[in-house]
Amino acid sequence: xxxxxxxxxxxxxxxxxxxxxxxxxxxxxxxxxxxxxxxxxxxxxxxxxxxxxxxxxxxxxxxxxxxxxxxxxxxxxxxxxxxxxxxxxxxxxxxxxxxxxxxxxxxxxxxxxxxxxxxxxxxxxxxxxxxxxxxxxxxxxxxxxxxxxxxxxxxxxxxxxxxxxxxxxxxxxxxxxxxxxxxxxxxxxxxxxxxxxxxxxxxxxxxxxxxxxxxxxxxxxxxxxxxxxxxxxxxxxxxxxxxxxxxxxxxxxxxxxxxxxxxxxxxxxxxxxxxxxxxxxxxxxxxxxxxxxxxxxxxxx
Numbered sequence: 001x002x003x004x005x006x007x008x009x010x011x012x013x014x015x016x017x018x019x020x021x022x023x024x025x026x027x028x029x030x031x032x033x034x035x036x037x038x039x040x041x042x043x044x045x046x047x048x049x050x051x052x053x054x055x056x057x058x059x060x061x062x063x064x065x066x067x068x069x070x071x072x073x074x075x076x077x078x079x080x081x082x083x084x085x086x087x088x089x090x091x092x093x094x095x096x097x098x099x100x101x102x103x104x105x106x107x108x109x110x111x112x113x114x115x116x117x118x119x120x121x122x123x124x125x126x127x128x129x130x131x132x133x134x135x136x137x138x139x140x141x142x143x144x145x146x147x148x149x150x151x152x153x154x155x156x157x158x159x160x161x162x163x164x165x166x167x168x169x170x171x172x173x174x175x176x177x178x179x180x181x182x183x184x185x186x187x188x189x190x191x192x193x194x195x196x197x198x199x200x201x202x203x204x205x206x207x208x209x210x211x212x213x214x215x216x217x218x219x220x221x222x223x224x225x226x227x228x229x230x231x232x233x234x235x236x237x238x239x240x241x242x243x244x245x246x247x248x249x250x251x252x253x254x255x256x257x258x259x260x261x262x263x264x265x266x267x268x269x270x271x272x273x274x275x276x277x278x279x280x281x282x283x284x285x286x287x288x289x290x291x292x293x294x295x296x297x298x299x300x301x
Contacts, residue, residue, distance in 0.1 A: 001147045001291070002075045003057045005101065006158045009034055019091070020044060025157035027168045029108040032157045036101050037094040044091070050083045050106040051134060053179070055142070055150055059100030064088035065137050073102075073139075078146070080138045080179060083109065103154065107172065109133070115176045123177075123238040126201045126225075131180055138183050144289075145241070146182065149175045181241030188240065200225040201239060204232075205247075212252050213275050218244050252276060253289045260298040267294045 015021045018038040025032045034057075037044075043064075054073075061073040065087060073079065081087070083106075094100040112133045119131040142150065149171055156167050188205040204225045208216060221244055222232035236244050252274040259270045271282035271294075286294050 001142060001144070003055060003103070003147070003151055003154065005034065005057060006155055009154075009158050018096075020046070027157070027165045029111045029165075029169055030105055030172055032103060032105045032153070034101065034103050036099045037091045038096045038099045039091075040094055041091045044089045046087045046089060046104075047085070048081070048083060048104065048106050051109060051112060052081050052083070052104050052106045053150075053175075054079045054081070054087075054102060054104045057101040057103060059091075059098065060093050061100060061102065062090035062092060064090070068137065071139070076147070077139065077141055078150070078179075079140075080134050082134050082136070085137065103150075105153070107176070111169075111172060112176060115173055116180070119177060119180065125184070125239050126235055127199050129199070134183075138179075140179075140182055140186065143178075143182060143241075146175065146178050149178065178241055181239065185240040185242065185247075200227070201236060204236070204244075208248055208251060212248070212255055213273060216248055216275070248275075249285055250289070253286055256282070256286065256294065257290065257297065260294055263298065265298070267298070270294070 010023050013023060019041045021036045023034045055078040056073050056075045058075060062070050063073045064070045091100050116131050116133050125131060153168060153171050156164060156171060188202050191202060204221050207224050218229050218233060222229045225232050227235065233244060240247060242250065256270050256274045259265050259273065268279065271279055276282040283293060290297055
């Protein structure tokens, strides 16, 4: 899923520089900048005073972050960094006709703290762990919900509307909740979350990952998590942002995408190997997730 920019996002402004030309929009609780680079460059330094969400729009960057190996930053991906964290950026493919474009949105730390407090009150994590704001970098691929919110926020920031502050503030709160839930989901998948060894959801997620080819039910998963079905479903969705069934489908679809990258794989074999019972259901879910049919995906990789 690739973000797009409104046609008038520069507001008639001319390019001031060919490297990281900046167009900025400001509301009371956040500031969004669109950065464009029109020529190849290396080791461009950038730092933001407040926590920042960076999302790639077009092209490719190579990110050099503290205590991490350099990695490519591509459309459909986002990065959250705490305030004051330096970024060193390469632009290996930027040209005048195909500029690299990225948005960076700094967010008021007070708002982040308020959202985290509300999550701890209303969406308690399993086994007593607390939601916390980011103290280190978090890189992730935008899921469908996060993509929709960021895309809408681009247009909200660029819009000249008297209620823009209110609209952006409401969207920001949802975005923060969904990013924190996505991070929790990734931690469970990687076994890196707080108190993972004692976290009941981590055992459930491991069981799902180990048994994607098998029939999985909420009743079975709730027994593994030692919860009632209703409590398990509420807890799982609060911590991961997905229902158990949606999470299972997402893992199966990711598995299917990996298998389809092998050109020799037959689609009829892949859907059964990934635990789908119906080819039509598999095709429908795959197209909804990846924007194309399994056949088109396989041919395009």
